[in-house]
Amino acid sequence: MHGILIFAAILGGISAKDGPKFVDSGSNVTVVVGRDTTLTCKVDNLNDYKVAWLRVDTQTILTIGPHVITKNHRVGVARGDAQVWALTLRDVRPADGGDYMCQINTEPMITQTHHLQVVVPPDIVDSGSSGEVMVREGENVSIHCAALGTPPPTITWRREDSGVMKIGAESVNKWSGVWLNLSSVVRDMSGALLCIASNGVPPSVSKRIPLRVLCKPSVAMxxxxxxxxxxxxxxxxxxxxxxxxxxxxxxxxxxxxxxxxxxxxxxxxxxxxxxxxxxxxxxxxxxxxxxxxxxxxxxxxxxxxxxxxxxxATTTITTTLVTTTKATTVVTERTSSTQPYMELETTPDEYEKIVPNEDTYVVVLSQHQMQNLELSPSL
The missing domain is CATH 2.60.40.10 (Immunoglobulins)
Incomplete structure (x- = not known):
């Protein structure tokens, strides 16, 4: 109460006439670290009385009326209208969190308390978290992730490829807790795990932890x-x-x-x-x-x-056309095709089926030639 007594002494304990009063009740203000904030004290019928702001836990007087008393350059007073006496804090730090009191020097003094909560986004602590993890296939492994923040962050685990993780008898896609205890790790889990820290204060943060599963070779043609x-x-x-x-x-x-x-x-x-x-x-x-x-x-x-x-291999099947007249003319036509053969599996008989004998002749005669053709008795 040292600061309160000093404030009373400075103001001389003026008696209330028309009875100043607070228009609103005390407030709970939440601010993200590093930002600016304002605590507002609204007073009616202030008359000749004075308004002061104090830090409750340290009993430090911050402002009296429009004047800043503390040497903290981040503290200020803002006046929106005649009723408003606002305490401003720039570049808020975690240590600024706590209770602040708005006082009016009536006899007795009247006060109003405001609470400032400073929240801090999550931050993963690398020194307290696992780095690259190596484990033999079939073994168990425990992986740790540490994070700071206000309020304390929660930790969620998942695989980077969104695959399942085996934890005890369960197969899950995500897991909560600072420890991730994997059971009977298989090679399919090789890749990366994501440790995600969140506490409702954006942004959430994550750490990528490579998981290397040592396994002996398997080969398949x-x-x-x-x-x-x-x-x-x-x-x-x-x-x-x-x-x-x-x-x-x-x-x-x-x-x-x-x-x-x-x-x-x-x-x-x-x-x-x-x-x-x-x-x-x-x-x-x-x-x-x-x-x-x-x-x-x-x-x-x-x-x-x-x-x-x-x-x-590529082979050729040849077809020969022969025409016999008084003046013999022989016309030969050849047609090529690709025929596969399996060097290891084809037998001679099968080979003859795939590649026909090239000495096969086909004789083609016209009707006139057939009438004039003298066939030998053997035909």
Missing amino acids: TQKMIGGYLGQSVTLVCRIEAYPTPGVHWTHINVNRIQNGTKYQAIIKSNGYKHTAALKINDVSRDDIGAYQCHAENVLGSAQDDITLYTL
């Missing part, structure tokens, strides 16, 4: 057999899942390990734990047929899968 034309190129493709990124190489039945060069070109493209490996074989020949294997290996294990290459 996109096809089990593939054909290629002789002299052209063909590409073999295999899909790999593994983390860390595996080493990949190819083998052929006649080659222990294929090396990059003009004949073979091996490439790999990675996206997280998913990888696509391709082997391009140039100038395909019959020596290239057979089984190829795609091998993947990292520190957790290895895997492989195979694909069989067969060749495709």
Whole structure:
């Protein structure tokens, strides 16, 4: 009450005549940190009395009448009309929160209390939160997110790709709490988790926490057999899942390990734990047929899968037309078509069905020629 007594002494304890009174009741004002705010005290019948503003918790006199008493340069007095005595605060800080008293120096003094709440948007504390997390597939992991703000923020977790998370026996899309306890993590959860802090004061903030699931390789060819034309190129493709990124190489039945060069070109493209490996074989020949294997290996294990290459060739079926007259004229027409054959699987009999004998002749005669044709007895 030290500030209150000083105020009374300064004003000399003037007696009330017409009875000043507060028009409104005390207020509760909420302001976001860093902004300006105003606490309004509206008085009727003030006459010769004085209005003062005090900080209750420190008993500090801030203003008397139109004058600012405190040395705090952020404090001011605003007058909207004769009844209004407003306390203004610029660039509000968290420490400004609390109770403020509007006093009139009547005998006894009359007072009105206003409460100022300073709210602070959420802020995630990096030093108290998890960074990149690595966990072996099938294991459990706990991830922490710490945030500050007024009121205290709530923490919500979700996956960046909006997928499900396994927590105990539950599979959920989001979770609340400063700790996220994941159970039996699988490779499909590789990616990023979002820790979102909110307290009703915009803006909400989030932290991206990468989750790396360590897993041994799995390999699957996109096809089990593939054909290629002789002299052209063909590409073999295999899909790999593994983390860390595996080493990949190819083998052929006649080659222990294929090396990059003009004949073979091996490439790999990675996206997280998913990888696509391709082997391009140039100038395909019959020596290239057979089984190829795609091998993947990292520190957790290895895997492989195979694909069989067969060749495709272009063959020609020839049809000959023969016309016999007194002056013999022979006209030959040839029709070409593409016929595939599987170098590894086609038997000689099947080959004859696919590629007919080129010595087949077809004789075509006109009606006039048929009448003049002398057939031999053998015909």
